[in-house]
Amino acid sequence: EIVLTQSPGTLSLSPGERATLSCRASQSVSSSYLAWYQQKPGQAPRLLIYGASSRATGIPDRFSGSGSGTDFTLTISRLEPEDFAVYYCQQYGSSPPRFTFGPGTKVDIK
Amino acid sequence: EVQLVESGGGLVQPGGSLRLSCAASGFTFSSYWMHWVRQTPGKGLVWVARINSDGSSTSYADSVKGRFTISRDNAKNTLYLQMNSLRAEDTAVYYCAREGGVSSRAFDIWGQGTMVIVSS
Numbered sequence: 001e002i003v004l005t006q007s008p009g010t011l012s013l014s015p016g017e018r019a020t021l022s023c024r025a026s027q028s029v030s031s032s033y034l035a036w037y038q039q040k041p042g043q044a045p046r047l048l049i050y051g052a053s054s055r056a057t058g059i060p061d062r063f064s065g066s067g068s069g070t071d072f073t074l075t076i077s078r079l080e081p082e083d084f085a086v087y088y089c090q091q092y093g094s095s096p097p098r099f100t101f102g103p104g105t106k107v108d109i110k
Numbered sequence: 111e112v113q114l115v116e117s118g119g120g121l122v123q124p125g126g127s128l129r130l131s132c133a134a135s136g137f138t139f140s141s142y143w144m145h146w147v148r149q150t151p152g153k154g155l156v157w158v159a160r161i162n163s164d165g166s167s168t169s170y171a172d173s174v175k176g177r178f179t180i181s182r183d184n185a186k187n188t189l190y191l192q193m194n195s196l197r198a199e200d201t202a203v204y205y206c207a208r209e210g211g212v213s214s215r216a217f218d219i220w221g222q223g224t225m226v227i228v229s230s
Contacts, residue, residue, distance in 0.1 A: 035216035037155075044205055044223055045155065050216035057218075088155055092215035097169040099145070099157035099215070 002027050002093050004102035012110040019076040021105045023089035028069045033092035036065055036074045039104075040085045048087075049074060076107075084109050112136035112219055114206050119224030126196050126228070132189040132206030132221055140164070140184040143209040145217060146191045148202035148226075158204070159191065174200075196228045 003026040013019055023034070031052040037045040047056040049065035052072055062077040076083055089102040118130040130146070146158040159180040160169045168180050179192040189206050203223040210218035 032213065033215045035214065037217075039155075044220035045217070046220070047210070047216055047218045050210065050214040050218075054214075056210075056216075090155075090216070097160065098171075099147075099160070101155040101157070103154050 001098065002029060002091060002100055004089055004091060004100055006087075006089060006102040006105045008105060009103075010106045010108060012108055013079055014110045015079050015081055017079050019074075019079055019083070019107055021074040021076075021087055021107075023067075023072040023074070023102050025070045025072075025091060029072075029091045029093075031068050034065075034067070034072050035090045036063075037088045037090065038083075038085045039088065045088065079107070083107065114208065114219055114221035116204065116206055116221040116224040119204065119226045121227045121229065122196055123230050124197060124228055127192070127194045128196065128226060130191040130193070130204055130206075130224055130226070132191075134187045134189065134208075137208075137219075139182075139187040143212070144180075144182060144189045145207045145209060146178075146180060146189075147205045147207050147217070147220075148200075149205070149223070150202045156202075160209070161189070193226070196226075198228050200226060201228045202226060 005024045007022045034052040036049040039045040053065045064075045086104045086106045088104045113135045115133045145160045161180045165182045177195045181190045205223045206221045207217035208219040
């Protein structure tokens with residue numbers, strides 16, 4: 001079973017700064033099946049990135065995803081006040097079908 | 111508006127049963143694979159179960175296999191999760207989510223969640 005590890009656990013930054021979040025897999029993951037989500041308190045997660053680098057509908061271009069194999073990155077180019085939240089990566093493995101989430105990275109205001 | 115609305119959560123005793131529902135609107139429900147994902151308060155997200163578009167194929171997390179059953183009624187645009195033999199560790203917010211496509215296997219639409227508390 002593939003395990004996803006996210007780092008750092010918490011990222012303290014100021015609005016306008018760049019955020020770089022890491023997601024590492026215990027085994028190689030298909031880039032087609034790596035996604036990133038944003039979750040704010042009391043809300044459901046929101047899809048940001050799918051296929052490692054494709055932005056979901058309505059997601060601002062300050063969010064970008066990259067990576068392949070076992071190492072993936074979510075970058076927020078300039079943090080807006082509404083971007084302070086928890087971010088999760090997620091992967092799909094097919095044999096057997098399994099969907100795994102990372103433990104999350106909290107981006108909070110410095 | 112594309113929307114998923116869960117219902118059916120509540121307080122149940124260990125060993126008890128509960129059925130969650132998820133009403134879909136604003137999209138062609140019968141064309142999409144659907145999932146249940148849960149989140150323990152203050153913790154991360156855990157995938158629970160998946161069903162394909164016509165209901166003929168299902169998959170489960172090991173932690174719920176044999177106890178939970180995912181199903182759907184495409185005529186009613188509704189997804190279900192039958193939960194039996196509930197345990198304290200099943201306490202969580204349960205979300206239904208739409209799988210955006212077999213090419214991505216990502217969850218592009220989520221409901222607001224329904225809370226399940228398993229306690230005596």
